[in-house]
Amino acid sequence: MEIKDVLDTKLMILDIKSQSKKEVVKELIKPLVKEGIVKNQDSFFETIMHRETLSTTGIGMGIAIPHGKSDMVTRPSIVFGKSKEGVDYEALDGEPSYIFFLIAVPEGSDNEHLKVLSQLSRKLMHEETRTKLMQATSEEEVIRVFD
Template sequence: MKLAEYLDKDLIISDLSARTKPEVLAELVSRLSAKYPDLDPKRVTQVLMDRELLGTTGIGDGIAIPHGKLDSIDQVLVIVGRSHEGVDFASLDHKPASIFFTVLAPSSVVGLHLKLLATVSRLLKDSSFRQAFTNSPGQEGLWQLLQTV
């Protein structure tokens, strides 16, 4: 599976300003709402927060993979964000998260959603990729890096 096939340059935020978990989710969703104005940003953010209540999606090593399912979409959507400061995301290793891959899937899709989450997780386990992600200059640099995966 090529992650690049599910990415959209407009859904990459190279410098998140948010400083808390709810703010990060809202900022990521705001970018989505700008591209898909029919989506209700409060509903999407609530779906992501509800998932966080089940257990953190901050998996450690500076990575968080918030995800959820929505009835209101008909395709998988991925929003990518980077925080230079890092955000307390209640990560499993108790360290701040700085790399965010948000995956939203239609409620009717199961297999693809799980495959995409696994692909993102495998990719981000690679410390050299994480370093390249952290050091890529701006949105364009992240876009170019992500086109290789």
Template structure:
């Protein structure tokens, strides 16, 4: 999934201080890129998913995800926060790396495959640290591309 990642879908300096603000920033990125028409319904879907259980998986990582009818293929948006955000993570620590995954509604196989790939990738501490050091969308993209080539 990281091989399709684009620099216009990477936010290296998230400003949101709450879970809702971060999700809105990530959704706004998709609107600017022309992938979805509006943020509201997407943020509602993401918050509904969060209500089922936090997507803050620990080690400073959150993987918000949803299945939506408005898209035809899986999409990944990456965000990095310098201050960290309370995402109700499993380890109780703030999240600073966000990987928003959207898949088309009804494509359960693609949904599970995308989640598994990102989860596997982010288990690597060296990758997480390299992403934290990256200071631009382009440098984050480079780290992701190199790590997917190594996988």
């Protein structure tokens, strides 16, 4: 599974309005519910927030990659979100997060999401990638960053 295999223009929020970690997670889950990928918003939210108690997924450099495995998820998906203001996501470097990738995978699936997580992390280490994502004005531009 590649990043571009699970990126979908219907699962992108180019202007996140939320101001807190919990609000961002809720906002990122909404497109998954709308598209029928997540069956229960509250249950999946709890899954993500439980994962956050283990260690923050705010990896630094302005990036957060919340993720969760749940029987509420029907197929592996990634929601891309971007905040112009930045959000205190309790990132490892103490800086605000601007770029979000919420990874949702079904409970019974193998660890394919870890491969995607690894690919994302490697790609996002490059300042050029982060800059292109911040400058993207359309969903198609976001997808092109990963081509």
